[in-house]
Amino acid sequence: METEPLAYRIVDAKRRIGVGTTRLYELIGAGHLDARKTGNRTLITAESLRQYVASLPKANIRTGQRSAL
Numbered sequence: 001m002e003t004e005p006l007a008y009r010i011v012d013a014k015r016r017i018g019v020g021t022t023r024l025y026e027l028i029g030a031g032h033l034d035a036r037k038t039g040n041r042t043l044i045t046a047e048s049l050r051q052y053v054a055s056l057p058k059a060n061i062r063t064g065q066r067s068a069l
Contacts, residue, residue, distance in 0.1 A: 004046055005046060006045065006046055007043035008043065008044050009041065010024060010042055013033070013044040013049060016049055024044075027052065028044070032048070032052050033045075033048045033049065034047070
């Protein structure tokens with residue numbers, strides 16, 4: 001049984017939520033993600049990643065005919 005880590009390194013957190021480095025640090029700075037330090041390493045808590053994604057608005061995907069460009 002595989003368990004989720006408590007926290008992710010920056011590179012892994014970016015992959016997890018599909019953002020780049022700049023955007024990830026913006027989210028940390030705005031308080032949307034919980035960053036912790038251990039030595040020189042920055043870790044993002046798994047819980048804050050889940051909460052951030054859950055806070056995003058639902059996508060309004062429409063199906064049907066596309067308009068001509």
